[in-house]
Amino acid sequence: MTVQPVDRFAECIAPANWQAVDVISDLHLQAGEPETFEAWAAYLRRPAHERADALFILGDLFEVWVGDDVLSTHTSPSADHAFWRACAEALQAYSAHAPVYFMPGNRDFLLGPAGLDACGMQGLSDPTVLVFLDQRWLLSHGDALCLADTDYMRFRAQVREPAWQHRFLAQPLAQREAIARELRAQSEARKRSTGNDPSLWADVDTQAAKAWLRHAEAHTLIHGHTHRPATHDLGDGLQRVVLSDWELSARPARAEVLRLDAKGLHRRPLRP
Known part of the structure; x- marks a missing residue:
């Protein structure tokens, strides 16, 4: 399978006064993982002198998102x-001091305009x-570049179609939540079949990543999805930087922020 061509890459141009930005992904926030939520909320509550000028979230902030009405239903x-x-309120409070940019992942691609607004976030195209x-x-x-996972790539193409999303969101909320639970159960079963070892999951295709970088006139690709934090030298002056997932209930706990500033890229582990 080949990567879908990108005719023109969206751009986010930082204001001249920005000195640092933070990049995170794959927190998979859910009510059943309170330790991860608390670590994330503590990160958002840091004093102003510790904050970056902007926060970029590259997908899978939430374990699942079945529609923006989960924030308004009573x-x-x-x-x-x-x-x-509670997640939306924490993000709103943070965004009052620094902009928050959100790129959809494979778990929360249904987060729409109303959800973004409620969370105080600005949407980003994938890639940007x-x-x-x-x-x-x-x-x-990063998921669009995992070409070897052909089953997932077919599924991804299906659920990113506007017609599919319209049909799904037209269903009652309880039904959507039941479908999401079933899909999550299937995903967990698939992970268990590989020993829940990320090193055995499909990885980003190197040639596709290099093609994107050249077309974008960039030297560094930053992505999540694979849960394999590392920096890969792709040759020809190109590199691929993989973000950490967050799971504070794991032993050892995992939570890391990637900061970009004048000194380059810095991984900043968060302690539970």
């Missing part, structure tokens, strides 16, 4: 609905070039 609200609202500190950084969730 009919038999579940613990999950209250959790999503961040123009910052006289460099072009290519940002992506």
Whole structure:
């Protein structure tokens, strides 16, 4: 399978006064993982002198998102609905001090305009070039480049179709949540079949990543999705930087922020 061509890369041009930006992905926030939520909320509450000038979230902020109405429903609200609202409130509070940019992942691609507004976030296309500190950084969730996972790529193409999304969102909320639970169960079963080892999951295709970088006139691709934090030298002056996932209940716990500033790229682990 080949990667879908990108005719023109979207651009996010940083204001001249920005000195640093933070990039994160794959927090998979959910009510059943309170430790991860608390670490993330603590990160958002840091004092102003510790904050970057902007926060970029490259997908899978949420474990699942079945529609923006999870933030507004008051009919038999579940613990999950209250959790999503708590997430939105935390993001709104942070965005009052620094802009937050969100790129959809494979878990939360249904987060729409109403959800973005409720969270105080600005949407980003996947991929997007961040123009910052006289460099072009290519940002992506990363799943569109995992070409060897042909089953997923077919599924991805299906659910990203506007017609499919319209039909799905037209269903009652309870039905959408039931479908999401079934899809998550299937995903977990698939992970268990590989020993839940990310090193055995499909990875980003190197040639496709290099083609994107050349077309975007960038030297560094930053992405998540694979849960394999590392920096890969692609040759020809190109590199691929993989973000960490977050799971504070794991031992050892995982939570890391990637900061971009005048000194380059810095991984900043968060301690539980």
